[in-house]
Amino acid sequence: MTVDRSDPRSAGDGTAIPFGSSSSSFSDYLRQHAPHLLPESGIAADLASHTANGGSDKSGIAPHGTTIVALTYAGGVLIAGDRRATQGNLIANRDMQKVYVTDDYSAAGIAGTAGIAIELVRLFAVELEHYEKIEGVPLTFNGKANKLSSMVRSNLGAAMQGLAAVPLLVGFDIDISDPDRAGRIVSYDVVGGRYEERSGYHAVGSGSLFAKSALKKLYRPGMTEEEAIRAAVESLYDAADDDSATGGPDVTRGIYPTAVAITSVGADDVAHDRISAAARSVLAERTESAAHSGGAEHHTRAGQQVSEGGSAP
Incomplete structure (x- = not known):
């Protein structure tokens, strides 16, 4: 079969998507011309098949990822996530990426069903790029937050069956003149409700x-x-210390949290060396604290034994 390479609409398999788009929403464009390519269409079919085969609890059929934290600082905003994904009582992945740069001034972290959440954030990044190409200007931060809200809502059917995907969005609002106030954090619930976190920090996940x-x-x-x-x-x-689904720093394997920092210059992944240095510092401090508290407890018990007529070990 000969394919006309001069025509971008041609395809050898007959599945070409019509060239050109008048919609600033990439999802709407796919929904009109190729709905089978949308993530929710495949998920709906898989859930229907799982139910037909007698499955009821869907939450255990795919890995889940947690935990994501975000906080603002002078001149920017930071989002970070652990690396563990769990499936039931098992560790499905030890070095999963949960924090993604979505455009020049925004990033998102994922919690919930890993596959759905990753696909959601990747499609969100494409949406932002598509909008800027069609409209000639980037979407405002409020526009980004609203767009992600509608995308989370589109996963409601799967969420109602245990396959929820809950992102955490952060960004540097270039429309705010004061850089110390430009860092913003927006959280979501499973039905797409969006909430501006004004305390300066937030976390999602188990x-x-x-x-x-x-x-x-x-x-x-x-x-x-x-x-x-x-x-x-x-x-x-601290989250990993009390939540088995959250992975702490793994010095043996060299696995540490990942993070994205966003300032007026743009969004960028935080270097591995900076995060590992911070993690080692925390571990050293906690180890020293535990050693001191253990020693103090030993001396207290020894003193109590002596006062009661016993001998110190």
């Missing part, structure tokens, strides 16, 4: 309760980027 408790004590307005990285790593450490 370990979010412990991570937020840590951030409540560690966070302070105006902290530096290095301090924000340290606080994010320490909060993930």
